[in-house]
Amino acid sequence: MMTKFVLDSDCLIKLTKSQILKKLVENFNCIISEKVYDECVVEGKKRFYEDASQIDDLVISKKLGVRKAGRNVNVRKMIGEINTLGSGEISTLFLFFNTKADAVISDDQAFLDVLYKNSISFIVPVDVIIRLTELRVITVKEALEGLERLAPYIREKDYLRAKKLLEVKKYG
Amino acid sequence: MGSISYPLRVPETLMEVVELRTKEEYVDKATALRQLVYMGAEDYVMCLYKKGRISLSLAAKLLGKSVHDVLRLALEKGIKTEHRDEHHKASEKAVRKLMKK
Numbered sequence: 001m002m003t004k005f006v007l008d009s010d011c012l013i014k015l016t017k018s019q020i021l022k023k024l025v026e027n028f029n030c031i032i033s034e035k036v037y038d039e040c041v042v043e044g045k046k047r048f049y050e051d052a053s054q055i056d057d058l059v060i061s062k063k064l065g066v067r068k069a070g071r072n073v074n075v076r077k078m079i080g081e082i083n084t085l086g087s088g089e090i091s092t093l094f095l096f097f098n099t100k101a102d103a104v105i106s107d108d109q110a111f112l113d114v115l116y117k118n119s120i121s122f123i124v125p126v127d128v129i130i131r132l133t134e135l136r137v138i139t140v141k142e143a144l145e146g147l148e149r150l151a152p153y154i155r156e157k158d159y160l161r162a163k164k165l166l167e168v169k170k171y172g
Numbered sequence: 173m174g175s176i177s178y179p180l181r182v183p184e185t186l187m188e189v190v191e192l193r194t195k196e197e198y199v200d201k202a203t204a205l206r207q208l209v210y211m212g213a214e215d216y217v218m219c220l221y222k223k224g225r226i227s228l229s230l231a232a233k234l235l236g237k238s239v240h241d242v243l244r245l246a247l248e249k250g251i252k253t254e255h256r257d258e259h260h261k262a263s264e265k266a267v268r269k270l271m272k273k
Contacts, residue, residue: 003270009239010228028271039229043238051240086229088239102270109224112259124255127267135273153243155252158260 004029004101005123008092009039010108014125014153016051018146023138024128025058031065031099033091069094078118084110096120107154126154126162133169140169214245222251 005028007015012032015021024030032040037059044052058064069091079090089111096104103121105128106112115122123131126147133143143166151159182205193204214235221231221242232239246252255263 003272005270008229010243013240013243027273039232039239044240047238047240049238049240084225084230085227086231086233088229089227103266107253108227109254109256109259110221110227110230112255113224116259116262121266121270122259122263123267123270124259124263127263128271131267131271135271137273152247153253155254158253158255 002029003103004031004099005103005105006030006092006096006099006101007032007036008104008106008108008111009036009088010111011105011125011128012036012040012055013051014107014150015105015128016054017153018125018129018150019142020125020129020132020138020146021055022058022063023132023142025063027132027135027137029065030063030105031067031095031101033069033088033095034066035069035091036088037066039088067095067099070098072097079114082114085114089114093120125150126158130162130165133166140166218242218245218249218251221246222249224254 007030012021015024041052041056041059045056055064059066072094075093075097079085079093089108092104092106095101103123104115105123105125106115107125112122112124129138129143129146129150132138133140138146144163147159147162147166189208190201190204193199193208194201197204197207199207217226217231217234220226221228226234228239228242232242235242237245
């Protein structure tokens, strides 16, 4: 069975900007909650963000699934005391548990804190880029270009670490 | 977005800033004061977002903006995602285990 990932708004927009999202959703089962769709696509299109239209194209072509998050008692208990998350991340958590997904993809520090403390598997966008290169889903050139587009949003230390890893793959 | 009235005493010096803004921006005093309060609130929310104390979705809700707007604002303010070392390790472990062809 294909690995299933649940994406939040943060990684969805950043992976779109880096032009890696399409490759990811073509090779893995990726889903988002209806709330994340509203945040990224519906609200984004109202404000004429190009990223929103690109994400919607993937939804329309059924490469990126949109699912009802539903409710989950265990998640309710988990987030009971937490006031650092918005409805987008909370719906992503519901969706993760209700669809028995393998991991959450996110780049949101507050969300990653919650995932880490609750031993929920997660992957950050930079690692997605590196791994897709290792799997030869994207070329090193595409990965480096994607990383450059992601650079304004990530810490220099993380950018340089990823760049070094990719250049080792490029030049051996 | 709804609004409520709230009794508030403000320092005289702040009212001088308000006066300045009324002339610079051609707005009345109440509007100028509201704008200054909002600017302070925006900085505070973005500071919490930068520290990882609140998420993107919550920051957007608190500011009455879209998540795209908040990411653009973060870019303008030079706010970048910071991952803790334990987050890096957990992500690297998960990506190797789960992302396979």
